[in-house]
Amino acid sequence: MRRSFVLHAAALMLGALAVIPASADDAVIARVLERIDARQIAADIRTLAAFGTRHTMSETASERRGIGAARRWIKQRLDNCNAERKGRLGVRFISHVEPAGRRIDRPTEIVNVVATLPGFDPVGRERVYLVSGHYDSRASDVMDAKADAPGANDDASGVAAVIAMACAMADQPTRATIVFAAVAGEEQGLLGADRLARDAAAAHTRIEGMITNDIIGSSLGDDGVRRADTVRLFADGLTPMLKTVLANERNQAGEDAFAKQAREQLAQIARIGGEHDTPTHQFARAVKRAAERWQPGFAVQLIARRDRFLRGGDHLPFLERGFPAVRFTEPVEDFRHQHQDLRETDGYRYGDLPEYVDFDYVARVARANAAALASLARAPAAPARVLLDTRSLSNDTRLTWDASTERDVAGYRVVWRETTSPVWQYQHDAGNARELTLKGVSKDNYLFGVIALDAEGNESAARFAGIEP
Structure with a gap:
């Protein structure tokens, strides 16, 4: 069964809206930097x-x-x-x-x-x-x-x-x-x-x-x-994706893996935004x-x-x-x-x-x-797929994601930002759940992603939240 997590706007206002960096607990990384x-x-x-x-x-x-x-x-x-x-x-x-x-x-x-x-x-x-x-x-x-x-x-x-x-x-x-x-x-x-x-x-x-x-x-x-x-x-x-898709169309050649990925990414951008995602x-x-x-x-x-x-x-x-x-x-x-x-x-x-x-x-x-x-x-690998639920009119945001393909995942972190911000501004840890509802956070106003964590707080890169075609 998919585990879910519901987070209300009141809880968000108590601290999740200001991103506070996790404590630096990984002794390996500390040792590397000292050297x-x-x-x-x-x-x-x-x-x-x-x-x-x-x-x-x-x-x-x-x-x-x-x-x-x-x-x-x-x-x-x-x-x-x-x-x-x-x-x-x-x-x-x-x-x-x-x-x-x-x-x-x-x-x-x-x-x-x-x-x-x-x-x-x-x-x-x-x-x-x-x-x-x-x-x-x-x-x-x-x-x-x-x-x-x-x-x-x-x-x-x-x-x-x-x-x-x-x-x-x-x-x-x-x-x-x-x-x-x-x-x-x-x-x-x-x-x-x-x-x-x-x-x-x-x-x-x-x-x-x-x-x-x-x-x-x-x-x-x-x-x-x-x-x-x-x-x-x-x-x-974004630029190499655009160049690849345009070159592929001009040459009328069969798509390679990157051309296919680029075309799909651009289609996603057209649907949801995320030019910088x-x-x-x-x-x-x-x-x-x-x-x-x-x-x-x-x-x-x-x-x-x-x-x-x-x-x-x-x-x-x-x-x-x-x-x-x-x-x-x-x-x-x-x-x-x-x-x-x-x-x-x-x-x-x-x-x-x-x-x-x-x-x-x-x-x-x-x-x-x-x-x-x-x-x-x-850190473990990022979640394989993250989806934003857009099936109904709502001022809330519901996200679902597939588990990381690697073991020893300590949990997942949902991040989001205003559409004009270059960096993730807000975050909330969802534990081992693979579903999160942000009550009072409108999906119309933000871009979202999900990060996988290890026990020391090391983060994967975020997987951007897309929508079903």
Whole structure:
């Protein structure tokens, strides 16, 4: 029998309307965050910058300069910390040869360094969370493989954060699988990430969320203002759905899985609203909730766009294949320290050097990532289906949902928000019920979702409440 729960407006007014973060009770996550050390991050960024250039087409045989030396060092660094922790990371190179193209003037081997932490739960481990930074760098000329391009912020900062997360989590238990990736070829057209996304789609890998960390190294903007207490998170899952459906209609080709999912999602949006309720938006909200729960005072600013204008990141190949994917980037960039030859002009030093990186800030962004990934990977899967009952005229809201497919679910949390709000504003725990009626909360005025919880309060991403076709 389906368990139900009825909540009256009077009870709502006693506290459920103001979302109070759950207490941080998970010792595993606390341990992971304590292990992320700004001093080690600084050492790793300086080491990566010292390879001179990490251009995708740079030297590969040298042990001191070029992209080959950099990738071997990254793998060794991950292997060493895994051994020190007696961890469960599987570290390997994944490579392919990219043919000559617009930003590759000859066939070039693209090598990703990938460390996989398998989940302990036989069902849960099929869920995968992937976090990346790109270890290649560039000078002013994107085809210049010889000039110094230290790439301290873009993107040794992201790679150092990924290494810090992998080392901190190597021996810690997670229900789901986490993949830590240092990818190549980003500056030449997202080549390494594209291969990972393509392979994941072909293998039907269940990627529940992907985060790329790209330019997370400075809290000081080009306006001279330091913003050490915030980071931007770019998240938009609607645009790729629209592009996929329109392309499919133009080509008159048979629908693939993502095209079918996109068309159904757009039909749901047309019926109920929820333009900002794609799986990517829900993943971003879950990242923000966990990151701010575990690191009070450090804000994750949600930006409902795929990326900044005129730029792109390694999350895009995943988005375009239907995976929830987002990008972390510092709050205000200084473009004098990105994609620049090392030089002095008008008394100002240009170039992406370690001296312009705020290592404490990188550590804070790494902890935001780690809190979100560990919490999501330790939580059970979201409910399989959530429905809003619209069969009758009423000023109440009735929700039903299917149970999570994973064991050890401690309960469910119903969340809702005004239609113009970017974040969940209200919540109520429904215990193990799979039905909830909110008396006096009009379904016409809010958007709804349901989250699955574990005993420590770790939350799944919300499953958006749709309606029957």
